[in-house]
Amino acid sequence: MERVMMKGNEALAEGAIRAGCRFFFGYPITPQNEIPEYMARRLPEVGGVFLQAESEVSAINMVYGAGGAGARVLTSSSGPGISLKLEGISYIAGAQVPCVIVNVARGGPGLGGLTPSQADYFQATKGGGHGDYRLLVYAPGNAQEMVDLMGLAFDKAEEYRNPVMILTDAIMGQMMEPVVLPPLRTVTAEQPWATTGKQGRKKPNLINSLGIVGEELERINIELQAKYDRMAAAEARYEADGTAEADLIVVAYGTSSRVARSAIARLRQEGKKVGLFRPVTLWPFPQAVLASLAADGKRFLVVEMSAGQLVEDVILAVNDRAKVSFFGKLNGTVPTVREVYDRIRSLLPEGGEG
Amino acid sequence: MKKIFAYPRALTQKRTHYCPGCTHGIIHRLVAEAIDDLDIQERTIGIAPVGCAVLAYDYFDLDFQEAAHGRAPAVATGIKRVHPEAIVFSYQGDGDLASIGMAEIIHAAARGEKITVIFVNNTVYGMTGGQMAPTTLPGQKTTTSPYGRDTATVGYPIRVCELLATLDGPAYLARVSVHDPAHIVRAGKAIRQAFAMQMAGKGFSLVEVLSSCPTNWGMTPVQALSWIKEKMIPYYPLGVFRAPEEVTGDDV
Ligand SMILES: Cc1ncc(C[n+]2csc(CCOP(=O)(O)OP(=O)(O)O)c2C)c(N)n1
Ligand code: SF4
Numbered sequence: 001m002e003r004v005m006m007k008g009n010e011a012l013a014e015g016a017i018r019a020g021c022r023f024f025f026g027y028p029i030t031p032q033n034e035i036p037e038y039m040a041r042r043l044p045e046v047g048g049v050f051l052q053a054e055s056e057v058s059a060i061n062m063v064y065g066a067g068g069a070g071a072r073v074l075t076s077s078s079g080p081g082i083s084l085k086l087e088g089i090s091y092i093a094g095a096q097v098p099c100v101i102v103n104v105a106r107g108g109p110g111l112g113g114l115t116p117s118q119a120d121y122f123q124a125t126k127g128g129g130h131g132d133y134r135l136l137v138y139a140p141g142n143a144q145e146m147v148d149l150m151g152l153a154f155d156k157a158e159e160y161r162n163p164v165m166i167l168t169d170a171i172m173g174q175m176m177e178p179v180v181l182p183p184l185r186t187v188t189a190e191q192p193w194a195t196t197g198k199q200g201r202k203k204p205n206l207i208n209s210l211g212i213v214g215e216e217l218e219r220i221n222i223e224l225q226a227k228y229d230r231m232a233a234a235e236a237r238y239e240a241d242g243t244a245e246a247d248l249i250v251v252a253y254g255t256s257s258r259v260a261r262s263a264i265a266r267l268r269q270e271g272k273k274v275g276l277f278r279p280v281t282l283w284p285f286p287q288a289v290l291a292s293l294a295a296d297g298k299r300f301l302v303v304e305m306s307a308g309q310l311v312e313d314v315i316l317a318v319n320d321r322a323k324v325s326f327f328g329k330l331n332g333t334v335p336t337v338r339e340v341y342d343r344i345r346s347l348l349p350e351g352g353e354g
Numbered sequence: 355m356k357k358i359f360a361y362p363r364a365l366t367q368k369r370t371h372y373c374p375g376c377t378h379g380i381i382h383r384l385v386a387e388a389i390d391d392l393d394i395q396e397r398t399i400g401i402a403p404v405g406c407a408v409l410a411y412d413y414f415d416l417d418f419q420e421a422a423h424g425r426a427p428a429v430a431t432g433i434k435r436v437h438p439e440a441i442v443f444s445y446q447g448d449g450d451l452a453s454i455g456m457a458e459i460i461h462a463a464a465r466g467e468k469i470t471v472i473f474v475n476n477t478v479y480g481m482t483g484g485q486m487a488p489t490t491l492p493g494q495k496t497t498t499s500p501y502g503r504d505t506a507t508v509g510y511p512i513r514v515c516e517l518l519a520t521l522d523g524p525a526y527l528a529r530v531s532v533h534d535p536a537h538i539v540r541a542g543k544a545i546r547q548a549f550a551m552q553m554a555g556k557g558f559s560l561v562e563v564l565s566s567c568p569t570n571w572g573m574t575p576v577q578a579l580s581w582i583k584e585k586m587i588p589y590y591p592l593g594v595f596r597a598p599e600e601v602t603g604d605d606v
């Protein structure tokens with residue numbers, strides 16, 4: 001086990017290499033450039049392939065090809081580039097091809113800005129591309145999770161034959177933190193369903209999302225939905241910090257969860273009972289846990305760097321059993337600890353010890 | 355007795371959905387014969403387009419990936435980088451390759467990506483009902499150029515082989531036709547040559563095949579073949595546009 005200081009983006013890249021990823025296709029965009037730049041240096045060292053594509057559209061289709069051919073393959077981008085990748089992501093989901101896609105989110109809509117944002121939550125969790133499909137979406141909370149969730153992402157992508165997204169943001173990508181790196185894994189591109197050339201197989205392998213004949217499309221969708229049900233039942237992850245004894249629970253992921261944690265620490269020093277609920281998977285959303293906390297009479301405050309996207313999933317999860325408040329930042333800046341502290345205070349009973 | 359004619363091993367027995375007189379079927383056969391000839395069926399991977407050939411994977415007895423509209427060269431790139439020893443080819447129409455997928459084909463060619471592209475130019479969007487394509491001839495009537503392609507407002511057809519021949523990446527570029535038996539034989543040789551280039555690791559190879567679409571041209575199959583000869587070939591001259599020195603273009 002090696003312990004090193006790394007930028008979040010580099011932790012993602014090295015995490016992928018350690019997980020056996022040997023193929024990267026991407027296109028430059030800030031604030032994720034450290035990932036392709038790291039891969040361009042590092043992949044040749046481990047016998048892998050880095051290729052800068054002519055566009056995000058091409059990059060994701062190269063991913064579709066490489067993933068369909070059985071390899072562990074990564075691409076990364078930010079908002080405008082992820083929007084271009086959505087066509088390919090829909091095909092990849094439809095054809096059940098494993099791969100990992102990173103979004104180091106920046107502010108939008110349109111060209112937006114380069115500052116951190118959490119406004120791509122809907123895009124990541126509610127589709128974005130066409131058709132009824134789901135991505136498994138991880139939201140790391142620190143550089144260590146960048147490494148660990150990347151490894152998990154590749155394993156889960158293969159287990160479910162499904163694209164997995166890692167949604168993070170400009171701050172998390174740029175921040176240096178110590179990480180412990182797992183050993184290097186070597187994974188061969190051997191999957192029984194992959195396109196390799198028939199190699200003596202009787203039946204050719206086909207990677208495809210077309211279902212125009214008869215009831216084929218319905219059958220494909222039923223199969224996909226059954227898989228998503230299995231994922232929803234088994235894959236939800238979260239961190240619950242002091243939620244059992246809390247009067248108020250802050251719900252936040254990624255950068256906003258880090259700010260919220262600092263605000264909560266201060267409030268706890270003052271004797272307030274405030275908890276943090278941090279979804280680690282944004283899809284499947286850990287709604288059952290939130291629902292039972294709501295049933296226990298908790299109040300919720302959702303903090304995110306958007307006009308309110310995660311908050312919709314929280315409201316759905318608590319389903320009128322609890323009051324949900326919202327604090328969002330729209331200007332591409334991170335909420336300050338003071339702002340979050342004040343907002344939590346304003347929601348707590350006046351002068352009460354909890 | 356020597357067998358001189360047989361059903362290609364690289365084709366399945368499935369009946370195609372192509373219209374009567376459509377030359378997509380002939381081109382499939384030529385591709386399959388080249389694969390048989392070169393004995394590469396067990397290591398060949400095809401990429402099907404979005405277009406009339408979308409179900410190509412049903413007709414070839416090969417591993418296949420179906421690509422999004424125009425993206426086949428990018429998909430082929432991903433596969434080839436994972437399996438450099440495999441033979442990877444895309445089969446694409448003119449709307450697919452020369453319109454929505456122009457960026458993908460140019461960059462795959464410029465990279466010298468070691469793939470083979472079978473480019474089927476029938477001057478229309480066949481699958482969607484015969485709309486104007488980037489290859490529609492000046493004055494040609496289609497459902498979206500009902501008064502004939504007016505070059506003053508919608509510009510001129512794109513000659514893909516000539517365009518790609520400006521790049522250093524391609525190893526082999528040829529334009530062939532399948533409107534009569536003699537041309538079909540030459541087309542088959544060019545397709546075989548393109549695959550052979552890939553096997554030799556030479557780089558990007560593409561064969562443009564002038565193909566008929568009697569349905570959307572509003573012609574009988576026989577009229578459509580004459581139209582290729584009389585109208586298409588003058589605009590899209592046949593020949594080899596790029597080849598290594600040791601390969602002569604005479605037979606195309
Ligand atoms: C993104 C996208 N846009 C449009 C279509 C609709 N579409 C299907 S086939 C096709 C044109 C195919 O024409 P061509 O590539 O020339 O092939 P042909 O059918 O003539 O062989 C179009 C526009 C699509 N499937 N996807
Ligand atoms: S529409 Fe045209 S290209 Fe398509 S199958 Fe029919 S004849 Fe062939």
Ligand SMILES: [Mg+2]
Nearest residue numbers: 447448478480
């Ligand atoms: Mg066409």
